[in-house]
Amino acid sequence: MAMKVKDNSPPNSAARGRGRPRSDSARRAILRAARELIEENGPTALTMEGIAARAGVGKPTIYRWWPDRHSVAMAALMESESAVSSSGSNSRSPLEALQRQLRKVVALFATSMGRNVTTMIASADHDSELSKAFRNHFVLARREEGRSLLLQAVDRGEIRPDADVEIVLDMIYGALFFRLLMGHAALDDALVKQLLEEALRGLRRRQRRASK
Amino acid sequence: MAMKVKDNSPPNSAARGRGRPRSDSARRAILRAARELIEENGPTALTMEGIAARAGVGKPTIYRWWPDRHSVAMAALMESESAVSSSGSNSRSPLEALQRQLRKVVALFATSMGRNVTTMIASADHDSELSKAFRNHFVLARREEGRSLLLQAVDRGEIRPDADVEIVLDMIYGALFFRLLMGHAALDDALVKQLLEEALRGLRRRQRRASK
Amino acid sequence: MAMKVKDNSPPNSAARGRGRPRSDSARRAILRAARELIEENGPTALTMEGIAARAGVGKPTIYRWWPDRHSVAMAALMESESAVSSSGSNSRSPLEALQRQLRKVVALFATSMGRNVTTMIASADHDSELSKAFRNHFVLARREEGRSLLLQAVDRGEIRPDADVEIVLDMIYGALFFRLLMGHAALDDALVKQLLEEALRGLRRRQRRASK
Amino acid sequence: MAMKVKDNSPPNSAARGRGRPRSDSARRAILRAARELIEENGPTALTMEGIAARAGVGKPTIYRWWPDRHSVAMAALMESESAVSSSGSNSRSPLEALQRQLRKVVALFATSMGRNVTTMIASADHDSELSKAFRNHFVLARREEGRSLLLQAVDRGEIRPDADVEIVLDMIYGALFFRLLMGHAALDDALVKQLLEEALRGLRRRQRRASK
């Protein structure tokens, strides 16, 4: 009995195996079914049997690609067209772009997706690779974009160079997450505005003069 | 802060029924067993049968008072000696007290309890009364303490009166929560210091030399 | 001058003391509830809790009189108005009376009661006193009546005196029971007629001469 | 005697499904465990969990093939080597063979098996296919054998041709069953002798040689 190697990289270059190759269509059907089921009933109600049934796939086929239910759910969500990429960077200034991006984040959080993602993060293994990738994909990547924009602002002299960017980022994104999780106060565009105001208070330079 | 969750406190009010009163020792045994099991294996591995077995109690007795596993877990954790109450108010200044309190929060987060609580919050119903009580007990109550301290600081003139306290609070506590959930950066006393520094930058009035 | 008694409640309040007057009414309510429940759903579906609820009685009160569910069921059925007593003694001959009685037995078996009684008998302890009483009440008492009639027939010279009455009785009543239990053939008046014919074949004396 | 009960015979016919075929060893283990437990504690004390535990089988596997406890019990008993088949028919005459067979029936009734079977019959659904099969297997099949023998006796001229065989059969087998259920009189070989005597009285033709 050869050791079974979990290999979930689908286009595994030169197919050396002799047998029937893995069906990528099955893989896609699985993820699609999982995504739909999550959106319909939430990630808690997701079951392997439900996925298999809807995808028209045998359960072992799912287990061939992912080790457990959680992983399938994460993979499914990560392949969503969620994007949230703040690609549209036709902003005049980094801080404006940051504000625009935060609004997108807020909009994402407002959907069921937001809560689903949060649930997944909190109930995940926290140390597994997939879990890290998941957090990175959905949250930390946003934070990275924000960092990039903040650093641009520093470069442009809009922000004081001695600002502790990491802390500021955690304050901003953490505040949004906090309101999502706690639900004690609104999570909307007005919050984004105030948040930026308060987080950057004392960090802004007088731009007119700085630009001179 | 009376926040009635449901009715799992036996001598709740009038209407002292005629039947045998509920056994408070059973109630305590259940919560104790749940607490221990959570600390041993995490809240995910908690099962009703496990609780019943360890508590020496029948399963129906548990279901008589809590609707599901999640509720038992929340109730169990809420009866822990978590405390965290920043009662020790022998601080010279509100901001120092705030720092001390934040350190306690960080210390709590660092324990397994921290992660457990987080998991519970994120996977809960979010709208149920018990869930709200839970969030309030473990997180928002800390935030309330922080608000009280911040307002004291405003009163004393240490903080500018036009500060948006709510936003500042969410930035501070949200940042801590964010690091706990994401695990992308340290969550320690140094963070507390920097966080306060950054959050209050531009809000402080007369910077005293007392800060050491 | 007798005081007007305002106690118009059913139980004869013999014992005024501090409280045991309701016992017998509770007992009757229990049996009544049990009887109704058995007729509605069969003896298998009978539950103590159902009886207590319908009778408006606490469970311990039931257990004060009967040791278990089965006993309550038996007692309930035995207090039914089933009777079946072949009281009608306006028969010209014992054998006619026997036939009439057997028809009554068949009629009883045809009701749900018949099957219920059978189920009770077969699932009972078989050795308990109550169980014996039950069998006697519902089945053996009929057989006793039949024996009496058969013996009368012998006395009158309608049946040969060397007939083995016990065996004949078991053949007759056993055949009815057998058809009830097995359901392989009809259980009706025609059967009664044929049965008597066959069971008594060879036992009959020439009645014409005997009567002369 | 093909009497399809449901579909608990694995290689039943065509329609060889695509999934993993049912494990016949599991099926046998279940029936064996059920049989043993019934013999140990009676059919009333039989539990699905007990069967599953002893058979080393999951509960759902049992429920996959039988709808309830009763059906398992019946199937288990029916697979016993009870047989009782009066195959050994080296008798000189059908009536002798009948007597021999009845003695076997009495012997079976005398074992715990007898009472168990009776309990099962009385507490069964009575209309379900399995229940009919059960009654047929354990009781009516014996009656069928008896009928065959009686008809042989008619053919040979030992029994009058106008005898109502069905009635006679019910009288004979019913009487045995009656004594088993009621327990009011002995159930032994002597009974068999008397029973045949009485049931066939008036039906026998040439009795001269029979009487010494």
Place this chain on the structure above:
DNA sequence: GGATAATCGAGACGGTACGTCGCGTCTTCAT
């Protein structure tokens, strides 16, 4: 082209836990 081999669907398997029902016992309060 035929053999070989891995994957596919389907679904049964041994399990664990679920949430419910009813048992027979106990405890308290109102009568």
Place this chain on the structure above:
DNA sequence: ATGAAGACGCGACGTACCGTCTCGATTATCC
């Protein structure tokens, strides 16, 4: 000081999924 109300420990119920293990059928590569 009895009796209704009802909670208790317990045990079994029947169900939902888990993750694993056969099956026959399919689809590729290798010889």
